[in-house]
Amino acid sequence: MNPLQTNRFSRTLLSAALMSVGTLAQTTAMAQASAKPTLPEVTEEILVTADFRQAELFDFATSATVIDARTIEQRSAQHLEQVLNTAPNVNFSTGASRGRFFQIRGIGERSQFVEPINPSVGLIVDGIDLTGIGGAATTLDIQQIEILRGPQGTLYGANAMAGLINMVSGEPTEQFYGEASLGLAEYNTQTASGVWSGPVSETLGYRFAVGSTTSDGYQENAYLGIDDNANIDEQTLRGKLQWQPNERTNWDFTALYVDVDNGYDGFSLDNTRTTLSDQPGHDRQETLAGSVRLQWQASEAYDLIGLLSHASSDLEYGYDEDWSYEEICVDFSCVVEDKVSYPYKSTDNYLRDNQNTSLDLRLVSNNADDELGWVTGVYYRDQSEDLRREQTYLDGDFLSEFDTASRALYGQLDIPLADRWGLTSGLRYETRDADYVDSDEAAFSPSENMWGGKLALEYRDSADNLWYGLASRGFKAGGFNSSQTLPSEDREFSTETLWNYELGWKGEGFDGALQTRIALFYQDRDDIQTKQSRVDPEDDGTCPCRFTDFTTNAASGSAAGLELETNARLNSVVEVFASLGLLDSEFDDFQSFIHVGANEDEPDEPVDLSGHDLPHAPSYQFAVGAMFNLTEHWYARVEVEGKDAFYFSSRHEAQSDSYELLNARVGYRTDAWEVALWGRNLTDELYQTRGFGAFGNDPRNGYATEPYYQFGEPRVVGVDLTLRF
Template identity: 25%
Template sequence: MGRRFTRSSISLAAASLLFCLSATAQDAATPDATEPLPTIPVDSGDQPQPLPATTADDDQQGLAEIIVTAQKRVQSLHDVPLSVTAVGADQLHDINASDLTDVALYVPNARVDTDDLGSPQVFIRGFGTNTFNPSFESSVGFVEDDIFYARGAYFTEAMFDIDRVEVLRGPQGTLFGKNTVAGLYNVISKGPTDTLSADGRLSYAEDNEKRFEGGVGGMFNDSFGARVSVLAQARDGDLENEYLDRDENKMNQKAARIKLRYLPVDDVQMDLNLVRSDTSINFWPYELFNLDNGTRQYLHSFDPNLDEDPYDFKTSFDAPGFIDKGSSTESLKTDWTIGDLGPIHDAHAVLVGGYSKLYINQLNDLDVSPADLLRLVNHEHYHQTSVELRFNGRADSLFGLGKSVDFVTGGYYFTSDYQLLAQIKAGKDLGSYLLTRDFAQLATGNLNAPPLTLIDLPGFPILGSLLSPVIGDDYYQFDYAQNVKSAAFFTQFTWNLSDHWALTPGVRVNHETKTIDTAGTGCPAKGAASSICVTSLLLGANDYDVPGKRDETDISPKVALQYIWDENLNFYTSYARGYKSGGYNSLSYTGTDLTFKPEKAATTEVGFKSRFFHHTLNFNTTLYYTTLDNLQVLAFHGATTNVGNASATSKGLESDFQWLTPWRLLTINGSFGLLHATYDSYPDAPAPIANGINATQDLKGRRIAFAPKQTATITPILTVPMPWDLAVRIAGDAIFQGDQYTDTDLDPHTHVGGYWQYAARVSVGDQNDDWSLTLGGSNLGDKRVLNQVTDAVLFPGSYYAQQAPGRQLYAALTLHW
């Protein structure tokens, strides 16, 4: 399989290269009559301007330049020797994106699952981290407005008033620090514009979903400006809990951002950024399925109408679960334009400091059933402080050799504190569960074990009520405290060796100290009727209290070489290393085997970036090969979450294009990804439950979960000028996700086949984009797909299913002033 995949990738790359070379020859033979491409000044606060509608007679207009800060300086995306996808504000609105899950659908080899607001799962090129275990940090970094956030939960904070999202694939450890072994999401929000402006978007969708986001601001004089933006959204939820007669996923979110800009002197710009977000949601979005007769008989005692269809958006569990989550961030960025400093030109000194805090309070029905068996109560508190000082500029040459040199160098300091208090609490029906075959199976490790009563009793709710006083207020509690201190020095420069060659080396040296204190405590609360630790017995847990400390130093180098054919075509190859620190299992039941090792990734890329036919076609392609040592993995064994390390390899291809067709009313955008990610070593991986309780397997050579073999999108956009200065815009999406497994054990029940989804929207608005009214929909075919499937906690052989959204129709009004 691997050999065939590699050959097909090389063949596709070769075909792309031949296409580009022929296009270049055509460009060289045709006089360039195009106008200069418009650019987007990033740091000045100017926002991207919409591409004006074109006609068949207007053949001078090309695609707008895409400007990014993927290397911590303003650059054209065309010039960056990285595999990067940038999604701008107009596209975010066009696809009705409300979070990074929506964005990831249009990014090759990327996946974001934000159904669990506290523990999102983010993957790039098959690598990511299931942050259900709170001690795991994401392998994909998250940066917003120059602030790096170290907790995965920030991926699900409010995304509003956004200028663009940059998705950087592959290790980004040189410039963006630790925890970027798989890649990085770099999010940039809108800032004050040169003149007073405002925009807003109001949308309404199925499930009574209402969303408003908007912002207003500008420079009030030569020295002071501001932008204020808000988000308010609410929905009823798409998963009906028939037992509680309520909607799971019912959500309410409010957020606000204030950006203040102050120019005390002509050469200094200071941006103060204040952000607050609060979210509450009914939780969680799971359904039971594949019940055996004994489990079904037991649970029907509590709900005779128990639903087992994981595709019908219905569930049945007794605990009114919730997540209350929020964060606040204050940051200050000071940019001093030094200008010429000896041999250095356009010198800038940038100081970025930030403080952020995050809280999560949640209650979950751990058994996801109408029986009150186990509940998870979780409280998390986190805060971080970071400071970065960097200096960038340009020199005419490097010690008189070659041509110009663009560089960035600096230092970074980060500290954080995290506290977790979590309890698995016994429910009032746990006594009746102790008489079931499911409990006997867990207690003995034998799937064929008879119930402890030697009679296959159905289990009666009354038994739980009778035994409830005996069990008492029983729980198992996790206490976890962690402090992290990290300091780094980084430097990177691009040396233009000649008109056609450029070399970009870089390195980051990072030292991190991680101090923890973790404890597990069982048994009933003081004064309870029983001295038997029922929950501890059920979980195989014992009491412990373990301190720990790690000191780690890492050097992450990078080097890229570009060959610049001409201004429209360049080739590059690169090598980069990434690093993510090791840590301790915060959800251990025994206090043993707590540690997991740091991840280290090494990636080689070969690609090209091109723009042809008078800047009407952008086409970019990257081939990559990544090895990852000590991949941090989370293995579910019923209620336990074991952590460990594996090694893996990922190789594949990423392409994207934007084409303004000869019929200038039509633009076609698209992307394509190939992904082949497998374990090199994972000898003690969890095995499917059919192999036995707590059985293991060797996954060497097997696929990684959440790694679809192919991803693709195609988006035609037709813009038709109309009378009265109006325009009609019609767009559609065909989105393909390849087959993949959705749990580490590669259980056949967790496999999701490849599928297509379709979306479309029609907009009517002013040709100057002052306003537009849009009617649209996603997943128009109402394709029913499971996002994730995992083993049920207390019912061996049964599963929890998390269903992806079905068909969604919406209407939106967008205004610009």
């Protein structure tokens, strides 16, 4: 079957599946109605915990998505990347064993190699700052994932210019609860987890979770004759203690350990899931982290809230840079040129020690909804990152040390206006000092002052629907490029700023059985930090990989879009849900070295990218599905997710294909146990998650430049068994 026929077959099967969903929904609804009329059930209240005050999702005046534990379970998701497509205008990139770099509304990093990065999307797990190291975002016992879109300048500062992802695990329970789960799936995938929770005394509760995920992965290596060159091996432990010594004081203690020892062999010379590497790479991470949170009612007027967290992470990321083996030109016909020694051989390995400590102290007023509310706080963050790079063509290992210290003052006022009206204003002032040195004698010590904030106007209509408009400002610290081969004007880059303007509506109907959230936004970016490449002037022609990555500032860019989320409980049998993200983004003024690598004998020539789409910013993204509670014990879930094509980078023209993925689950559950059969990407769609363009790496065609891709998960079918006690 050729690719066109395969694509048509997949779309036909997808259409048939959607028609089946509609037929099943209609049939079950009619059957339920004929049995006995029922009123729609009220959907449970969803609380957002990431803000200064815990708030119900429909009282939260910003665009936000909450992915609950049921969605994580129904997808049999083991990592954040496997549920992110349910949130509109949220994307991720691979180039590793997992999608560990995130983008919101087209803004966010896509990789990290030599240089330290200033993340655009914050990642918090149980109060622990794991920004920039998304490999630790496993979903063991995660109860909800909160995604706040748009700059969180007041709340979180420089590392959340695009938005914030907040992962919250389960809380200790008042009575003993236990759960054990086992899972088996294709590609020798095995999962196991256990959760124990309960009280120690009237004032002390605990929760402990442990989980393991192993898999051979879905890559094969034809040269080595193995099928586990991209294996998954992840272990996670979580622990929580909650202590309430008196009515005014609450202590929360959290511990996290994540051990990742995954393989990485993601790119193939033939652009397939079969590689020819003789030294497959790896993607490893060991994180030991913890947090302590205090909430103390200092007086009747306000609470003191303090949060201290520390995360220690050892990361190792390496790969076979040539994607081949030494005898490739013996087994295949290679195109030989005099200037190149065929074939070149190279590996690249990055070892990082990342230490991150943060302290946040705030005073939060205790007030009724119709009274003035306020928050004031101070913040401190200290991060160090030591790098050792081991690369074949380096004259000795490359070493660097990078230290940053951030301090911030912030405040927010919640002002009640006339009946049904309210105004929220927030401001954050942040200073950042950094020190960088490396073994190439590069040294930088930038220091800068930044500010952000928001102004939001809210209105509650007579039906208790929320209307809001807001303007918010985010920022991301400037930085530097360590390579001494770059011209002096490319060695440093400036702070990026983002203005976000948003209009939104959140409403409920039919006693809460129908819920809808809509947001329209426009974003204006100045001094966009974006990746570029130049051919290394020291390239002697023996290695096609000799080029220098660097970050520069595009003058400006903009984005406009829409986010829609809705779910409806039609009756006691059928619940439907949908999300849609629309995004129109572009560079407004940008000269890019987009054709680097096309001809290494010619100097780099800039290309005007004004009007060009931003990378990892698909113009549409959607998820739609239905949940069927068929009987007291049987249930089924069917969903389709998809997104438009998008560019992988601002330095080449490689794009993904648009795609749609069909996922489903059928299960039987009781109070004591549950068994389910599930499948992801049931039509076996071939889609790309990372790509390179204008890149030559194949000696069989003389290292001619062409695009290369890493592919997403193929069809995977599995079974889960859960016991509750």
